[in-house]
Amino acid sequence: MSPPARLHWLAWALALPATLLVASFLGLPVLWTFSDTLNQDDGLFGAYATFFGSDFRMAVLWRTLRIAIITTVLSVAIGFPTAWVVARVRGRWKSVLIILAVFPLLTGVVVRSFAWLVILGRNGILNDALIGLGLSEEPLTMLYTEGAVIVAMVYLFVPLMVLTLVGVLEGIPDDLVDAAGSLGAGPAAAFRQVVLPMAVPGLIIGAVLVFTGAFTSYATPQLLGGERQMTMGTFLYQRAMVTFDWTGASTIAAVMTIVTLAVVWAMSRTAARLNPTVA
Amino acid sequence: MSPLSLTSIVRPVRRAPRHLVPTAVVLALAGTGAAQAADTLVVSWWGYNGEKLDANVTQPFQALCDCELVFETGNNADRLNKVIARKGRGVDVIFLTDNFSQTGIEAGVFQPIDRAALTNLDKLYELAQAPQGEYGPAYSVGRAGLVYDSAKVEPLTRWNDLWREDLAGSLSIPGITTTAGPMVVVKAGDRAGVNAYEDPDGAFAALEQLRPNIVKSFRSGSELVNLVSTGEVSAAMAQDFAFGALQEAVPTMTWADLEDGDIATLNTLNIPSGASEVELAHRFIDFMLSTDVQQIQAEQGVDAPVNTEVTLNEEQAARWTYGQEQIDSLQRMDYQRMNAARIDWIDRWNELFGG
Numbered sequence: 001m002s003p004p005a006r007l008h009w010l011a012w013a014l015a016l017p018a019t020l021l022v023a024s025f026l027g028l029p030v031l032w033t034f035s036d037t038l039n040q041d042d043g044l045f046g047a048y049a050t051f052f053g054s055d056f057r058m059a060v061l062w063r064t065l066r067i068a069i070i071t072t073v074l075s076v077a078i079g080f081p082t083a084w085v086v087a088r089v090r091g092r093w094k095s096v097l098i099i100l101a102v103f104p105l106l107t108g109v110v111v112r113s114f115a116w117l118v119i120l121g122r123n124g125i126l127n128d129a130l131i132g133l134g135l136s137e138e139p140l141t142m143l144y145t146e147g148a149v150i151v152a153m154v155y156l157f158v159p160l161m162v163l164t165l166v167g168v169l170e171g172i173p174d175d176l177v178d179a180a181g182s183l184g185a186g187p188a189a190a191f192r193q194v195v196l197p198m199a200v201p202g203l204i205i206g207a208v209l210v211f212t213g214a215f216t217s218y219a220t221p222q223l224l225g226g227e228r229q230m231t232m233g234t235f236l237y238q239r240a241m242v243t244f245d246w247t248g249a250s251t252i253a254a255v256m257t258i259v260t261l262a263v264v265w266a267m268s269r270t271a272a273r274l275n276p277t278v279a
Numbered sequence: 280m281s282p283l284s285l286t287s288i289v290r291p292v293r294r295a296p297r298h299l300v301p302t303a304v305v306l307a308l309a310g311t312g313a314a315q316a317a318d319t320l321v322v323s324w325w326g327y328n329g330e331k332l333d334a335n336v337t338q339p340f341q342a343l344c345d346c347e348l349v350f351e352t353g354n355n356a357d358r359l360n361k362v363i364a365r366k367g368r369g370v371d372v373i374f375l376t377d378n379f380s381q382t383g384i385e386a387g388v389f390q391p392i393d394r395a396a397l398t399n400l401d402k403l404y405e406l407a408q409a410p411q412g413e414y415g416p417a418y419s420v421g422r423a424g425l426v427y428d429s430a431k432v433e434p435l436t437r438w439n440d441l442w443r444e445d446l447a448g449s450l451s452i453p454g455i456t457t458t459a460g461p462m463v464v465v466k467a468g469d470r471a472g473v474n475a476y477e478d479p480d481g482a483f484a485a486l487e488q489l490r491p492n493i494v495k496s497f498r499s500g501s502e503l504v505n506l507v508s509t510g511e512v513s514a515a516m517a518q519d520f521a522f523g524a525l526q527e528a529v530p531t532m533t534w535a536d537l538e539d540g541d542i543a544t545l546n547t548l549n550i551p552s553g554a555s556e557v558e559l560a561h562r563f564i565d566f567m568l569s570t571d572v573q574q575i576q577a578e579q580g581v582d583a584p585v586n587t588e589v590t591l592n593e594e595q596a597a598r599w600t601y602g603q604e605q606i607d608s609l610q611r612m613d614y615q616r617m618n619a620a621r622i623d624w625i626d627r628w629n630e631l632f633g634g
Binding site: 006055056059099101117120122123124139141143144226227228230235238240241242243244245 | 356363494509510521630
């Protein structure tokens with residue numbers, strides 16, 4: 001066997017244990033979940049027909065998708081400028097700003113979601129401020145609404161977006177922006193035609209992470225949304241842990257997986273159009 | 280040689296001094312022996328009132344049995360689901376409300392109790408001795424009723440008062456997956472003049488009329504306490520175990536004196552079919568039924584007593600379902616019919632509140 005062929009087989013051999021681990025504890029359970037949804041009493045795809053034929057289930061799916069997309073868009077809108085500022089700062093202030101930006105990640109999701117109960121409650125900080133400033137005569141209903149869930153999720157995921165983007169934006173040389181300016185491009189044009197395309201890889205990674213986390217979230221919708229804002233995550237929990245309907249729960253999980261993959265594919269196609277090198 | 284070479288990182292193995300080897304062997308054997316002497320009883324319960332339960336139950340029982348108690352905590356549904364998923368293994372004693380213990384019995388994950396091993400059984404109210412046949416006794420009788428903040432809400436005197444217009448945007452009800460959740464459906468059926476088991480359409484139509492009053496449904500007693508203490512709700516359907524904490528949070532919280540009566544709930548103790556410490560589990564159950572434990576639990580506001588030897592003064596008795604007369608006045612739920620209707624009611628509830 002020639003040396004290159006021997007190295008090729010050695011590489012496969014070294015990768016085999018980790019591959020088997022991933023296949024056994026990730027791949028097989030996912031396949032098992034999918035197989036549990038097929039060939040039930042009401043036909044091969046009966047479980048999916050039940051899901052997509054139910055107004056309630058479709059409402060939950062659309063709500064979850066809507067919350068995840070809005071969260072992703074807002075996280076990008078807030079995270080990108082923040083990451084740009086952090087990337088452009090020099091010296092020790094960069095470390096300070098990074099720590100401040102990602103400080104929320106040091107506490108758990110449940111704790112961070114609980115904090116919004118204190119902020120958005122009828123007797124919470126925000127209502128007290130609005131009433132104190134004369135902007136409202138009575139407490140506003142902010143908790144247990146879709147808006148409360150979105151606000152909390154944006155708070156959860158912006159640090160993740162900032163972390164993802166800072167490294168990519170740091171790699172964009174200042175010279176390129178200056179060069180664009182010297183060729184007649186205004187700040188907006190330089191941003192659109194130079195900075196944005198180069199930031200696309202980081203944007204896509206950040207957007208995928210935020211969308212996936214928001215779409216599959218459980219704790220935040222459960223705490224801040226309740227039954228009226230049921231999402232796929234809370235609905236899956238109910239089917240599995242309360243009604244013991246494992247086929248229904250597996251169907252929900254399968255739909256979530258397919259939707260997530262579809263959205264990620266769409267994001268990747270968009271990224272490729274903005275920056276062909278990504279493809 | 281580079282300071283980072285392998286030989287500098289891996290320190291040379293030195294031969295151990297001779298006297299350390301037999302010492303190590305003796306210590307290892309002693310440690311093994313010590314570990315085997317202490318049996319472990321795995322108890323599944325809610326974890327509510329944790330400090331009082333530790334003082335009144337955990338510490339005394341561990342001293343009594345020279346064993347160690349290990350706890351699995353969570354709500355009824357989560358813990359029962361785990362026992363079912365493990366086919367009755369992993370837990371020796373499980374605390375559940377009678378609604379959920381009925382589900383466990385129907386799932387075949389509990390074993391019959393050896394009543395000869397329970398020396399305190401005869402001291403219990405008849406209601407508590409064998410509420411579910413050959414399975415576990417009840418260690419506490421509670422009630423589900425209505426609570427309201429008397430500083431903000433006019434007194435509630437009937438179950439139908441839940442539908443009062445002045446409660447708009449100020450009410451919380453138990454979630455459908457909790458013990459008392461299905462009771463809301465039954466009461467909605469009563470309001471509509473139908474039997475909820477036979478005419479769920481009518482019951483849920485009445486429940487839809489309740490929607491404008493509801494801020495949020497709760498999944499646990501602590502969540503209700505949160506809702507009340509933050510001012511999100513001023514009235515709720517609740518179980519009496521949470522009333523103490525509700526009053527601590529909002530002193531003007533009042534238990535409604537309902538003309539049509541509260542609903543009985545029994546907290547039961549069962550031994551899963553795969554329990555590894557069956558004898559110790561029976562001793563623990565007997566301990567929970569003993570007069571001393573029942574007395575102190577009632578005095579400290581943890582659980583209502585089912586032991587007839589427990590004596591409470593007027594102030595202590597006021598917060599509990601206490602005495603044969605009061606117990607007899609409670610409404611009972613048909614949990615077999617309720618469990619049979621459960622999934623249909625959950626789906627209807629989801630479509631009504633979560634769609």
